[in-house]
Amino acid sequence: MEDISPQNGVAEPANDGRGVLTDIPRYAPDYREPLAPRTLPRDNSAALSIFLFALTLLTTTMAGAYTAGAVFLVWHPIMTFPALAAGLSFSIPLMAILLAHEMGHYLIARRYQVNTSPPYFIPAPFPSVFIIGTFGAFIRIREMPRTRRVMFDIGAAGPWAGMIVAVPCVIIGLHLSEMQPLGQGGGGFDLGNSLLFWGISRWMLGVNPALVNVNLHPIAFAGWLGFFVTTLNLIPVGQFDGGHVLYALTPRHHRKISGLFVIGCVLMVIVPLLLGITYWWGWLFWAVLALFLGLGHPATSDREVPLGGRRAIAAWLTVGLFILTFTPNPISLGSPEDNNPQNQSQSYSVMDRTPRTMQHMPHLFGL
Numbered sequence: 446m447e448d449i450s451p452q453n454g455v456a457e458p459a460n461d462g463r464g465v466l467t468d469i470p471r472y473a474p475d476y477r478e479p480l481a482p483r484t485l486p487r488d489n490s491a492a493l494s495i496f497l498f499a500l501t502l503l504t505t506t507m508a509g510a511y512t513a514g515a516v517f518l519v520w521h522p523i524m525t526f527p528a529l530a531a532g533l534s535f536s537i538p539l540m541a542i543l544l545a546h547e548m549g550h551y552l553i554a555r556r557y558q559v560n561t562s563p564p565y566f567i568p569a570p571f572p573s574v575f576i577i578g579t580f581g582a583f584i585r586i587r588e589m590p591r592t593r594r595v596m597f598d599i600g601a602a603g604p605w606a607g608m609i610v611a612v613p614c615v616i617i618g619l620h621l622s623e624m625q626p627l628g629q630g631g632g633g634f635d636l637g638n639s640l641l642f643w644g645i646s647r648w649m650l651g652v653n654p655a656l657v658n659v660n661l662h663p664i665a666f667a668g669w670l671g672f673f674v675t676t677l678n679l680i681p682v683g684q685f686d687g688g689h690v691l692y693a694l695t696p697r698h699h700r701k702i703s704g705l706f707v708i709g710c711v712l713m714v715i716v717p718l719l720l721g722i723t724y725w726w727g728w729l730f731w732a733v734l735a736l737f738l739g740l741g742h743p744a745t746s747d748r749e750v751p752l753g754g755r756r757a758i759a760a761w762l763t764v765g766l767f768i769l770t771f772t773p774n775p776i777s778l779g780s781p782e783d784n785n786p787q788n789q790s791q792s793y794s795v796m797d798r799t800p801r802t803m804q805h806m807p808h809l810f811g812l
Contacts, residue, residue: 490562490563490565491563493565494562494563494564494565494566497565497566497567497568498540498544498564498566500566500568501540501566501567501568501578501579501582502536502540503568504568504569504570504578504579505532505535505536505539505540505568505577505578505579506529506532506533506535506536506578507529507532507578508532508535508536508576508577508578508579509531509532509533509534509535509536509539509578509663510528510529510530510531510532511532511576512532512535512576512663512666513531513532513534513535513663514531515528515529515531515532516528532663534662534663534664535663535664535666535667536578536667538610538614538618538663538664538667538668539577539579539667539670539671540566541610541614542607542610542611542614542667542668542670542671542674543566543579543581543582543607543671543674544564544582545606545607545609545610546582546603546604546606546607546674546675546678547564547582547583547584547603548564548606549602549603549604549605549606549607550584550599550600550602550603551563551564551584552602553598553599553602554584554586554599557590557595557598557599559586559588559590559595559599560586560587560588561584561585561586561587562584562585562586562587563584564582564583564584565582565583565584565585566579566581566582567579567580567581567582567583568580576634577670581674586599589743589745590745591745591746591747592745592746592747592750593692593693593696593745593747593748593750593752594693594747594752594753594756596689596692596693596745597689597690597693597752597756597759597760598756599689600686600687600688600689600690600693601686601689601690601759601760601763603678603686604675604678604679604686604763604766605763605766607671607674607675608671608672608675608766608770610671611667611668611671611672611675612645612668613668614664614665614667614668614671615642615645615665615668615669615671615672616645616649616668617664617665617668618661618662618663618664618665618666618667618668619645619646619649619650619659619661619662619665620649621662621664621665622650622659622660622661622662622665623659623660623662624650624652624657624658624659624660625657625658625659625660626657626658627656627657627658634776634777634794635776635777635793635794636661636666636669636775636776636793636794637725637772637773637774637775637776637777637793638654638772638793639672639676639769639770639771639772640768640769640770640771641672641769641770642669642672642770642772646659646793654793658794659793659794660794661793661794669793672770673770673772673775675766675767675770676767676770676771676772676775677731679763679764679766679767679770680706680731680735680767681702681703681706681764681767682703682706682707682735682740683703683735683738683739683740683741683742684738684739684742684743685735687763687767688703688742689742690760690763690764691703692742692745693752693756693760694752694757694760694761694764696742696744696745696748699741699742700740700741700742703735703740703741704740706735707732707735707736707740710728710729710731710732710735711728711729711732713725713728713773714726714728714729717774723774723777724773724774725773725774725775725776725777727775727776
């Protein structure tokens with residue numbers, strides 16, 4: 446006999462006596478995910494996680510020092526070690542944002558007793574075209590959650606936790622940033638605007654950001670990257686964080702919407718290219734990555750069960766977060782000639798104090 450009591454809400458598999466196993470989800474308004482007592486396997490990967498965190502902190506600090514105009518040379522570590530201090534104002538907030546994002550996933554997964562790894566940070570070789578010193582971070586979920594509710598809670602927790610740290614970084618960093626009249630910039634990398642970043646900039650700077658050149662403080666740059674990381678993770682495709690949110694909202698249309706967004710990524714490169722306007726070719730990279738990882742999503746036992754009022758609202762708010770942090774042309778390479786009153790398309794610049802060799806590097810692709 447199936448247990449469909451209000452305390453459970455989802456029917457457990459039951460045998461009807463004829464060898465047929467049935468699993469028919471039921472819905473109860475006061476549904477709460479049952480947590481059966483269990484012991485998770487012992488995780489022996491903590492040492493690797495700590496090592497990668499320390500190594501990524503070093504590479505991001507080197508990147509921050511280079512952004513500030515100081516250079517740490519690996520082949521002269523003792524002589525140039527003091528230069529690393531200049532990079533901490535970038536590396537510490539960036540690492541805090543990434544750590545908050547991954548710990549959001551990790552803690553919610555542990556709350557639901559889902560077997561998952563600790564966060565793994567990925568250091569990027571520096572100096573190289575990966576000017577922030579990291580490829581990001583990830584956790585490995587070793588078992589798939591059974592319900593959409595748990596799937597949504599784990600998937601959405603990371604972006605929201607990262608934004609809790611990223612927003613204060615943007616506010617503090619913009620307060621410390623420098624404003625210059627258009628035409629006085631020194632080149633470097635120009636950053637695109639999202640609705641949220643523009644709104645905070647308008648509030649903190651007191652002027653329309655499009656009418657001035659803003660030389661971002663490293664803390665503000667780290668916060669901007671936190672917004673960008675949130676956007677990339679919330680891409681509504683496959684098993685990205687945004688893919689989990691999409692599956693929680695509409696499991697029947699998940700694959701179709703995933704495919705449409707991949708097409709949109711390609712169009713965000715092709716259309717501007719044909720029109721002769723600025724574009725970010727990194728969207729092609731993310732389209733290929735999404736196809737490689739797959740557009741589908743594993744089925745859960747409650748596919749036909751309504752998500753529930755509060756979680757549905759939270760899911761739509763998460764979709765709104767993706768819209769607020771999205772920018773179609775996030776990063777481009779600027780030059781001193783571009784910073785004139787006739788060109789107001791990019792108003793945030795970073796790395797204009799770095800050596801010339803870095804300023805002439807090609808466009809970046811995704812984190």
